Amino acid sequence: MNKFVRLVTFIFVILLSSTIFAQEISRIDISKVAEGVKLEHAYNPGDMGSFDKLFLDDENATVIFKSEGRKIKEVFPFDIDSDGKNEYLISMDCGGSAAIYDLVIVKEKDGVWTSIWEDSFSMPEITLSNNKEKLSVRIKHYVFTANKPQKTEATLRFKDGAVIKTELPIR
16 A cells, blocks of 8 residues: 555656646747748747647648747748649758758648658758759758768659659769
């Protein structure tokens, strides 16, 4: 019985402390970030992370992506498969001194938005191009080898719904 009382007391203390020290989001800003898409930026001033959501600017406010603690910085709409519906490339700041950004591409299929590609880059500069009916995304960024940064360019191309990434150093 003594062990049971200690266990119940321990669980009660844990639950009480998590309730007392839990911090609620104190600020929510909503803004339009791309054609047909709005961003809900939910954060506490002074904190590095945020809990952002992208949603369609429609009557249902359909959520298409949640950032899971990363701050959404840019959203690029583009049509990967020429079906007339936009997919979205989302750039998120992970925080920290290396300026690491997560990039995610989300696509809608049968009413459900899912991530079809994700990668991380240091200090990315993103450019979309549509040359001769071929869409590509160029990402200039840094790769660190032997503690020496190397400027590199990654190119994303799209074929049959797949994302093909190539990467070359910039001289």
